[in-house]
Amino acid sequence: MKLFVFRLGHRPERDKRISTHVFLAARAFLCSSGFYSGSKDKELEESIKKVVKNWGGDFKIKYEGNWKKFIKNFPGIKIHLTMYGIPFQEKINEIRKNKENKLIIVGGEKVPGEVYEMADYNIAVTNQPHSEVSALAVFLHEFWQGKELKKDFKGKLKIIPQEKGKKITNNNC
Amino acid sequence: MKLFVFRLGHRPERDKRISTHVFLAARAFLCSSGFYSGSKDKELEESIKKVVKNWGGDFKIKYEGNWKKFIKNFPGIKIHLTMYGIPFQEKINEIRKNKENKLIIVGGEKVPGEVYEMADYNIAVTNQPHSEVSALAVFLHEFWQGKELKKDFKGKLKIIPQEKGKKITNNNC
Numbered sequence: 379m380k381l382f383v384f385r386l387g388h389r390p391e392r393d394k395r396i397s398t399h400v401f402l403a404a405r406a407f408l409c410s411s412g413f414y415s416g417s418k419d420k421e422l423e424e425s426i427k428k429v430v431k432n433w434g435g436d437f438k439i440k441y442e443g444n445w446k447k448f449i450k451n452f453p454g455i456k457i458h459l460t461m462y463g464i465p466f467q468e469k470i471n472e473i474r475k476n477k478e479n480k481l482i483i484v485g486g487e488k489v490p491g492e493v494y495e496m497a498d499y500n501i502a503v504t505n506q507p508h509s510e511v512s513a514l515a516v517f518l519h520e521f522w523q524g525k526e527l528k529k530d531f532k533g534k535l536k537i538i539p540q541e542k543g544k545k546i547t548n549n550n551c
Numbered sequence: 552m553k554l555f556v557f558r559l560g561h562r563p564e565r566d567k568r569i570s571t572h573v574f575l576a577a578r579a580f581l582c583s584s585g586f587y588s589g590s591k592d593k594e595l596e597e598s599i600k601k602v603v604k605n606w607g608g609d610f611k612i613k614y615e616g617n618w619k620k621f622i623k624n625f626p627g628i629k630i631h632l633t634m635y636g637i638p639f640q641e642k643i644n645e646i647r648k649n650k651e652n653k654l655i656i657v658g659g660e661k662v663p664g665e666v667y668e669m670a671d672y673n674i675a676v677t678n679q680p681h682s683e684v685s686a687l688a689v690f691l692h693e694f695w696q697g698k699e700l701k702k703d704f705k706g707k708l709k710i711i712p713q714e715k716g717k718k719i720t721n722n723n724c
Binding site for chain 2: 392393395396399402403405406407429433460461462463464465467491494495497500502504505506507508509511512513514515516519524526527531536537539540541542543544545546
């Protein structure tokens with residue numbers, strides 16, 4: 379069973395950093411790949427590839443211009459994260475038990491109404507406005523029940539946790 | 552016992568949306584106030600005030616130009632969220648048991664080395680790169696052990712969770 383993240387309607391000028399954070403959170407919290415629609419953004423893709431190259435894992439990012447077709451044809455469960463949805467704590471066990479692949483859809487400012495219809499679940503991480511980045515991370519953390527914290531990414535770079543200061547090992551040196 | 556968030560080194564051109572998301576996540580996950588250093592940003596402050604006005608609660612945001620003095624003089628426990636720190640799961644129970652007020656410090660690109668020294672805890676939400684927004688939300692979710700999900704913000708606007716679509720009530724209408 380794999381998790382994928384789909385970032386709807388990326389706008390390079392406005393969303394570059396938020397979309398970058400969405401995909402980095404997706405990677406750190408054990409999604410296999412990220413997809414995005416909106417405008418193609420080489421800089422976004424390169425920044426994610428660079429993190430994967432240095433920090434490990436095999437997270438991939440891919441542009442999908444036709445969001446409607448992509449969501450429709452996704453073979454698995456479609457979960458749309460939205461503040462308007464059902465609180466995740468009411469659905470997370472049911473979602474976790476289902477062993478199909480899962481596409482987690484995160485929107486930008488304006489999500490087309492059809493997305494709510496196409497999703498198998500519209501899920502809220504609190505019904506308050508905050509961020510697609512925080513909603514995604516808390517959802518994934520609850521989905522994995524903390525198992526993601528034990529993942530060894532076997533990266534070129536690795537942090538040795540410190541009470542004070544920074545310590546990184548570089549396995550290529 | 553109250554939680555506060557301090558966003559270090561805000562740059563209006565580059566960080567506006569990330570800082571906005573940091574403070575919205577801080578509010579949704581039950582921090583009392585947010586502070587920031589770097590450059591003063593009226594637009595950032597207004598966008599947070601507008602959310603509080605519409606969605607309720609009494610979250611406040613304040614600019615603090617002198618970050619060093621502010622952290623030094625904060626009366627309580629100082630927790631710096633950093634990917635270089637000790638995994639939160641090793642410290643969260645100890646932090647939760649302590650009933651002093653807490654300042655949660657989140658950095659931007661370059662965090663001065665002194666911050667690591669001034670903090671009582673340097674805490675990592677995974678030792679992988681992702682986002683100050685996701686790190687903050689997961690930390691707060693674990694701190695409150697999900698209690699934040701029961702909060703009624705008594706806002707003018709309130710979402711009625713839906714399986715499909717959006718439903719908002721406006722208590723002023």
